[in-house]
Amino acid sequence: MDKFSFKKTRNPLEFSDPSFQPRSPAIPEKLCIKCPGCSGIVFTEETGPFKICPKCGYHFRLSAKERIDLISDEGSFEEHDANMLSRNILGFPGYDAKLNSARISSRLKEAVITGKGKIMGQHSYIFAMDAGFMMGSMGSVVGEKITRLFERATDEKLPVIGFTLSGGARMQEGTVSLMQMAKVSGAVKRHSDKGNLYIAVLTHPTTGGVTASFAMEGDIILAEPKALIGFAGPRVIEQTTRQKLPEGFQRAEFLLNKGFIDDIVPRPRQKEYLAKLLMLHSRGAE
Amino acid sequence: MDAYQRVQAARKMGRPTGTDYISNIFSDFFEFHGDRRFGDDPAIIAGIARLDDMPVTVIAHEKGKTTKEKVLRNFGMAHPEGYRKALRLMKQAEKFGRPVICFVDTAGADCGIAAEERGQGQAIAENLMEMMALKVPIISVLIGEGGSGGALALAVADQVWMLENAVYSVISPEGCASILWKSPTKVKNASEALKLTAEDMLGLKIIERIIPENFGDFDWVYATLKGLLYETLAGLKGLPVETLLQNRYERFRRIGEYSE
Numbered sequence: 001m002d003k004f005s006f007k008k009t010r011n012p013l014e015f016s017d018p019s020f021q022p023r024s025p026a027i028p029e030k031l032c033i034k035c036p037g038c039s040g041i042v043f044t045e046e047t048g049p050f051k052i053c054p055k056c057g058y059h060f061r062l063s064a065k066e067r068i069d070l071i072s073d074e075g076s077f078e079e080h081d082a083n084m085l086s087r088n089i090l091g092f093p094g095y096d097a098k099l100n101s102a103r104i105s106s107r108l109k110e111a112v113i114t115g116k117g118k119i120m121g122q123h124s125y126i127f128a129m130d131a132g133f134m135m136g137s138m139g140s141v142v143g144e145k146i147t148r149l150f151e152r153a154t155d156e157k158l159p160v161i162g163f164t165l166s167g168g169a170r171m172q173e174g175t176v177s178l179m180q181m182a183k184v185s186g187a188v189k190r191h192s193d194k195g196n197l198y199i200a201v202l203t204h205p206t207t208g209g210v211t212a213s214f215a216m217e218g219d220i221i222l223a224e225p226k227a228l229i230g231f232a233g234p235r236v237i238e239q240t241t242r243q244k245l246p247e248g249f250q251r252a253e254f255l256l257n258k259g260f261i262d263d264i265v266p267r268p269r270q271k272e273y274l275a276k277l278l279m280l281h282s283r284g285a286e
Numbered sequence: 287m288d289a290y291q292r293v294q295a296a297r298k299m300g301r302p303t304g305t306d307y308i309s310n311i312f313s314d315f316f317e318f319h320g321d322r323r324f325g326d327d328p329a330i331i332a333g334i335a336r337l338d339d340m341p342v343t344v345i346a347h348e349k350g351k352t353t354k355e356k357v358l359r360n361f362g363m364a365h366p367e368g369y370r371k372a373l374r375l376m377k378q379a380e381k382f383g384r385p386v387i388c389f390v391d392t393a394g395a396d397c398g399i400a401a402e403e404r405g406q407g408q409a410i411a412e413n414l415m416e417m418m419a420l421k422v423p424i425i426s427v428l429i430g431e432g433g434s435g436g437a438l439a440l441a442v443a444d445q446v447w448m449l450e451n452a453v454y455s456v457i458s459p460e461g462c463a464s465i466l467w468k469s470p471t472k473v474k475n476a477s478e479a480l481k482l483t484a485e486d487m488l489g490l491k492i493i494e495r496i497i498p499e500n501f502g503d504f505d506w507v508y509a510t511l512k513g514l515l516y517e518t519l520a521g522l523k524g525l526p527v528e529t530l531l532q533n534r535y536e537r538f539r540r541i542g543e544y545s546e
Binding site: 081083084085086087089090092093094139140141143144147169170171173174175176177178179180181182183185186187188189190192193208209211212213214215216217229230231232236237240241243245246249250258259260 | 395397398399401402403404405406407408410411412414415416418419434435438439442454455456457461462465466475479480481482486487490492534535538539541542543544545546
């Protein structure tokens with residue numbers, strides 16, 4: 001009889017063994033994700049390199065690095081000012097801790113990656129913002145990096161392609177971050193006045209001080225499908241106006257209809273789309 | 287006074303508003319209306335006037351004094367057409383070589399459905415860009431609340447001054463408190479943390495000058511401002527345009543701290 005009796009397996013947790021580390025199941029991280037677009041469950045693998053929902057075409061979030069990899073020719077991107085770090089200039093409560101946890105969780109130094117690369121052989125300055133770092137908010141470092149990018153592009157007579165994604169100006173740097181809006185706008189204006197091309201690609205979400213500055217200053221302004229783009233966030237609008245917001249309000253399609261963006265370009269078409277625009281503006285083509 | 291008391295002073299009922307500054311500092315003020323694209327925004331008053339013998343363009347937020355007027359003027363919170371009217375008159379000033387004087391007093395740009403539909407972000411962005419390169423001198427004076435992008439859209443200038451009790455902030459203390467402490471009652475802490483007083487701004491080199499309020503003697507304030515505006519604009523008008531624009535660019539270019 002004995003050999004048929006069941007014995008409960010030893011569970012180390014029951015012995016509160018501090019050295020016990022639960023064995024992670026052999027499932028890769030985020031095997032499945034829920035699509036915010038259609039609420040369907042999607043295998044991560046199925047979203048492909050463009051990270052698009054195979055069922056509804058929803059554009060999942062891309063990191064700045066993924067975006068640059070998608071858009072630039074392999075190995076052509078050279079990052080600038082990669083080691084610039086934010087400081088808690090106002091002594092704002094909790095900002096140091098927030099910066100630290102953002103650096104750890106995003107493995108980034110700040111909310112934007114800037115540099116120079118090639119898109120189907122065309123030279124361009126490129127920047128991409130990253131939601132993983134304090135929701136892409138703009139403080140001194142984001143302002144300075146983008147300003148330098150436009151200044152370098154002006155010196156070298158090169159176009160700029162910028163992927164925006166931001167919750168707005170970074171509250172923790174107070175008025176200093178507000179001033180970054182003016183600072184970047186000055187550099188965009190100088191770049192523009194010298195006849196250089198700037199294409200802004202607005203991605204989900206682009207709001208606040210970034211919308212009210214360089215996101216809306218492109219010669220050509222494109223957006224990804226369904227991206228939320230606005231000055232005030234939808235929650236703020238609902239709270240202040242106490243009105244229910246109309247369906248599709250502040251989405252890319254809405255802005256296209258109201259005349260504030262040039263076109264909506266889904267990810268799989270972006271590289272070629274941008275390359276052709278660069279070609280149409282190349283100085284050699286004159 | 288602590289930071290929150292400054293915020294309260296800046297918002298205080300009965301504090302002089304844009305029209306008071308216009309009528310007490312300038313003569314022959316002609317108010318001009320409309321952005322030539324959508325409509326006229328009563329939250330921003332704009333026109334031309336004389337500052338002593340100098341023709342100038344004047345642009346001011348107006349919050350209104352009575353409840354009825356406050357509603358009409360949307361409490362000084364401008365819609366896109368307000369910023370576009372301001373830009374239209376700045377471009378006109380550039381054409382006729384007149385300096386521009388802005389009086390800033392707003393809790394922020396309007397954040398309603400209509401403002402979004404008409405491109406609030408785009409309107410502010412365009413002002414920032416165009417003001418950076420406007421070929422005539424610009425002086426902005428923050429007379430009360432300097433609320434975020436809605437204030438900055440009239441404050442890209444060669445010099446920015448603040449009244450002693452004016453405040454300048456990226457977000458309202460209430461907004462900051464509810465985001466950071468999830469509690470609107472922490473407004474005092476937020477006001478401190480945001481560093482929004484005129485003293486703070488001078489320390490951060492975001493403004494050039496604080497105008498004392500002389501214990502609420504605003505006649506003295508108007509007279510002082512009149513003298514300072516005239517003197518400073520006369521100086522700025524003497525600069526070659528390239529120098530003026532380079533200085534304006536550098537003024538904003540140097541703002542920001544980071545380590546490399």
